[in-house]
Amino acid sequence: VKTPVSVLGLGFMGTALAETLLKHGHDVTVWNRTPAKAEPLAAKGATVAATATDAVAASLLVIVCLSVYADAEDILTGDVLAGRTIVQLTSGTPRQARAMSERVTGHGGRYVDGGIMAVPPMIGGPDALILYSGDEAAFDEYRDVLGLLARPDFVGGDPSMAPLFDLALLDAMYGMLGGFFHAVALVRSEKVEAARFAPMVTAWLTAMMASFPEYARAVDTGEFGTDVSSVATSQIAFPGLLATSREQGVDPGLLVPMRELLDRAVAEGHGADGLARLITVLERPAS
Numbered sequence: 383v384k385t386p387v388s389v390l391g392l393g394f395m396g397t398a399l400a401e402t403l404l405k406h407g408h409d410v411t412v413w414n415r416t417p418a419k420a421e422p423l424a425a426k427g428a429t430v431a432a433t434a435t436d437a438v439a440a441s442l443l444v445i446v447c448l449s450v451y452a453d454a455e456d457i458l459t460g461d462v463l464a465g466r467t468i469v470q471l472t473s474g475t476p477r478q479a480r481a482m483s484e485r486v487t488g489h490g491g492r493y494v495d496g497g498i499m500a501v502p503p504m505i506g507g508p509d510a511l512i513l514y515s516g517d518e519a520a521f522d523e524y525r526d527v528l529g530l531l532a533r534p535d536f537v538g539g540d541p542s543m544a545p546l547f548d549l550a551l552l553d554a555m556y557g558m559l560g561g562f563f564h565a566v567a568l569v570r571s572e573k574v575e576a577a578r579f580a581p582m583v584t585a586w587l588t589a590m591m592a593s594f595p596e597y598a599r600a601v602d603t604g605e606f607g608t609d610v611s612s613v614a615t616s617q618i619a620f621p622g623l624l625a626t627s628r629e630q631g632v633d634p635g636l637l638v639p640m641r642e643l644l645d646r647a648v649a650e651g652h653g654a655d656g657l658a659r660l661i662t663v664l665e666r667p668a669s
């Protein structure tokens with residue numbers, strides 16, 4: 383079945399989304415602030431709308447992929463939204479998603495927020511994931527079309543859930559990358575090739591990740607007792623890590639916040655607890 387779909391925003395990501403829909407034979411209407419970016423898609427069969435409002439009017443399913451939410455504020459407004467399903471794939475915050483949902487539903491539209499866990503070349507392929515949240519009936523109606531873009535995972539009726547999980551996953555990724563990059567700099571300080579260290583650190587981090595379910599259980603139940611590894615053990619060992627970094631001429635900056643967190647946990651009397659206790663310390667920012 384050919385579904386009319388409008389795609390607003392033809393940057394790297396919007397173009398990949400529109401191309402994938404065209405490839406599967408859907409009726410795609412596109413709009414971009416800078417019209418030249420629509421030309422290659424027109425050559426592939428897309429209809430080019432003259433204005434954003436025209437693009438919204440053209441289809442009941444409207445996918446939006448701009449740089450930031452603010453870019454969508456002038457575009458997603460007015461009676462033209464009535465009866466339409468707006469799938470907002472622009473990256474944003476949970477709070478922005480809630481506000482956008484209110485704006486769209488206030489104009490009689492249905493709102494689905496999405497977090498794209500992929501880079502543009504992955505769109506339409508087996509490894510792409512898009513997290514969705516918001517209007518579940520609207521999501522279900524378009525699940526098959528959205529499923530062409532990436533594996534769809536509906537994570538909750540509250541529209542803020544998709545950006546929340548999206549940002550939490552990026553948060554974890556940057557922490558991991560920071561650790562990896564710092565560790566590579568450390569071994570390189572003794573002329574060790576990164577390629578020699580990479581498989582070692584991959585195996586180590588994979589083994590460490592096996593503890594995640596246990597950490598999750600501890601923080602969910604509030605039972606932080608451990609007979610494996612305590613906060614105090616890490617807090618005592620940590621200055622050695624910082625000293626080594628300085629001795630080897632590697633910027634220790636990424637490690638400092640972790641030392642501060644461990645120090646604070648011990649100062650607050652949590653030294654004997656397992657490391658999952660650090661989660662609740664983070665939940666109360668230092669004043």
Ligand code: NDP
Pocket residue numbers: 391392393394395396397414415416419447448449450452453454471472473474498499500501502
């Ligand atoms: P690009 O910078 O390639 O494209 C940005 C798009 O937003 C363009 O279509 C641009 O139009 C449009 N835009 C920017 N400001 C305005 C405005 N004020 N009014 C109207 N249109 C505007 O970014 P991407 O396509 O890479 O990313 C789009 C979204 O997808 C972002 O939120 C990004 O975080 C998210 N995303 C991107 C990923 C990636 O790897 N690229 C991965 C996951 C999510 P114009 O052409 O006229 O400048």
